[in-house]
Amino acid sequence: MDIKILFLILVPLATAFLIPFIDLINAKLRRFFVLLGILLESYLIISIIINNFQSLKKGDFFLQYYLGGWQPPIGISLAMDGLSLLFAVITALSLFLIVIYSIGYIGHHEGKYYVLYFLITAASMGVVLTADIFNIYVFIEMLTITSGALIGFKRSQEASAAAIKYLIYNVLAGLLFFLGVLLIYFNLGTLNMADISRNFASLKSGIQLFISAIFLTAILIKMGIFPFLFWLPKSYDTAPSPVTAVLSGVLSKVYLYIFIRIFWTVIGFETLVSLNLDILLLNLALVSSFLGHLFALQSNNIKRLLGYSSIGHIGMILAVIMLNTDAGFYGGLLHIISHMFMKAGLFVACGYLLQYTRSHAYRDFKGVGIRNRSVFIAFILLLLSMIGMPPLLGFASKWYVLMAFLESGSYFGAFIVIFGSLTAVIYYLRYIAKGFEEVKLTEADLKEEIFSRPLLSVLYREKIVSFITYAYTAIIVGFGLGFRFFDLPLRMSIKSVMDVEKYIELVLGG
Amino acid sequence: MFNNLIFIILFMLGFYALVMKTNLIKNVIGLNIMEAAVFFWVISFSDVGGEVSIHKLGEEVTKFNDPVPQALTLTGIVIGASTAALLLTLIIELNKFSGTIDREKIEGLND
Numbered sequence: 001m002d003i004k005i006l007f008l009i010l011v012p013l014a015t016a017f018l019i020p021f022i023d024l025i026n027a028k029l030r031r032f033f034v035l036l037g038i039l040l041e042s043y044l045i046i047s048i049i050i051n052n053f054q055s056l057k058k059g060d061f062f063l064q065y066y067l068g069g070w071q072p073p074i075g076i077s078l079a080m081d082g083l084s085l086l087f088a089v090i091t092a093l094s095l096f097l098i099v100i101y102s103i104g105y106i107g108h109h110e111g112k113y114y115v116l117y118f119l120i121t122a123a124s125m126g127v128v129l130t131a132d133i134f135n136i137y138v139f140i141e142m143l144t145i146t147s148g149a150l151i152g153f154k155r156s157q158e159a160s161a162a163a164i165k166y167l168i169y170n171v172l173a174g175l176l177f178f179l180g181v182l183l184i185y186f187n188l189g190t191l192n193m194a195d196i197s198r199n200f201a202s203l204k205s206g207i208q209l210f211i212s213a214i215f216l217t218a219i220l221i222k223m224g225i226f227p228f229l230f231w232l233p234k235s236y237d238t239a240p241s242p243v244t245a246v247l248s249g250v251l252s253k254v255y256l257y258i259f260i261r262i263f264w265t266v267i268g269f270e271t272l273v274s275l276n277l278d279i280l281l282l283n284l285a286l287v288s289s290f291l292g293h294l295f296a297l298q299s300n301n302i303k304r305l306l307g308y309s310s311i312g313h314i315g316m317i318l319a320v321i322m323l324n325t326d327a328g329f330y331g332g333l334l335h336i337i338s339h340m341f342m343k344a345g346l347f348v349a350c351g352y353l354l355q356y357t358r359s360h361a362y363r364d365f366k367g368v369g370i371r372n373r374s375v376f377i378a379f380i381l382l383l384l385s386m387i388g389m390p391p392l393l394g395f396a397s398k399w400y401v402l403m404a405f406l407e408s409g410s411y412f413g414a415f416i417v418i419f420g421s422l423t424a425v426i427y428y429l430r431y432i433a434k435g436f437e438e439v440k441l442t443e444a445d446l447k448e449e450i451f452s453r454p455l456l457s458v459l460y461r462e463k464i465v466s467f468i469t470y471a472y473t474a475i476i477v478g479f480g481l482g483f484r485f486f487d488l489p490l491r492m493s494i495k496s497v498m499d500v501e502k503y504i505e506l507v508l509g510g
Numbered sequence: 511m512f513n514n515l516i517f518i519i520l521f522m523l524g525f526y527a528l529v530m531k532t533n534l535i536k537n538v539i540g541l542n543i544m545e546a547a548v549f550f551w552v553i554s555f556s557d558v559g560g561e562v563s564i565h566k567l568g569e570e571v572t573k574f575n576d577p578v579p580q581a582l583t584l585t586g587i588v589i590g591a592s593t594a595a596l597l598l599t600l601i602i603e604l605n606k607f608s609g610t611i612d613r614e615k616i617e618g619l620n621d
Contacts, residue, residue: 161604161618171590179548
């Protein structure tokens, strides 16, 4: 019993509901409360890590909280094992960096923005921590609604259209997820993930296949894997930059967490193998990765290009996880961490750089690098990390992914990793070269430019925004040199994924 | 079996409205019909012809309907209502900018 993990969800939820009232009293206090929420949440996570440092080292870290005092399998419980802790720490870190960035970036309707943002924080914490499959559904829908509202946040035609498209796809996926949860309940009479996992193998294989297929479709739509990837780039393009950083850096990783939880802990990988779904999924993920990189090659819009590259990377992570080996999980989880920081950092840098340009198109990227040299250098470092240049974090994770593919003899996978890096060189270098192109500005152009970028006209905002970009670059460079730092948390999470029996025993035995 | 038939008919009807119609509001209605189909199926499947599961202490009950699917469906209805509200808001917003709610004519939705 540890009440701190309940507060990990409650603190952002309370902040989200407090902000409108604070706005009524004094709008200037709002940022203070935003920072307070962040600090409290960080304190909770850090204190959880420090208090349980011994068990973390030993590898038997587990915390549980029974909501309302009801023991599982009847009651709902929150459970935190190695995998949850890893995801909680990285999503929290990423979300906090982006919220500080938003303080500088979002100029209008700030109150509404923070409400939605903290609801996303609460929901992603909830997904990561809960041990009840219906709770996962509720939190997923919270993520869908809030992120849909944030995509339409700019209130332009493109933003509304992208948000509608995003919402229709995701609501459909949520409906399928709901059907899957109810099918599990009707067949097994329980919603607790450990309890389902214990009894799932006793079902008839037809029902097993039906349930797995429904969950699979739902999660693949949410992640944007091959047959369902067409909603993704548009919404990445039109959302405000910090929101895109959240979508790509946090939400896609939360969906990967759900994928791992459902298909390893709840349904079980052996079941997937016996239903012949594993080979299908591996190939779907690889095809998705291939197509993502291919579409990125022909894209003429920097944010949409980054969206396509996200599809490529998520597909690659999914494929390497589907190998179901220790090496595969090591590479996959490390790439989840590194992709989370690289992509969020890139979108954050884009938000700064694109303030100066008329649109996100390739031709308007001209001269961007000359006018903001230091941010552009950070941007280039992040791009190099995406490609996989040696001293950076992207290299370490790609290396482990490649080794995992080679180790299990999946040469198509290894080809995709190298193909991804090679195409990335082509489509990123184009933008770097364009950014350094000389551009002649007339007096009138400069005047128009100043009026068209009201967000960064205030100095402290510009400072905050560029500071966060540097922070992301520092993370990429620093952890690229010291990626061994992730060794312990990664081993711990792999242990908790692979040892399903232990998870069942811990959750139900409490 | 009758409820399964109605579920399939309603679900397909909703899917038809979502995919084939070009009016965005009809799309949202289709989505809601699909949701309603799923909720209807869940409730009718969990109905075993028993009593409501609210009883006084000491009262003898032989057969009662499982309340859990009903509670889950309530949550689902709330979520469905809020997504529909958000979608309709966005459609109104879109109509302000483009003057139409035909998704074939709106740039960004017709690809």
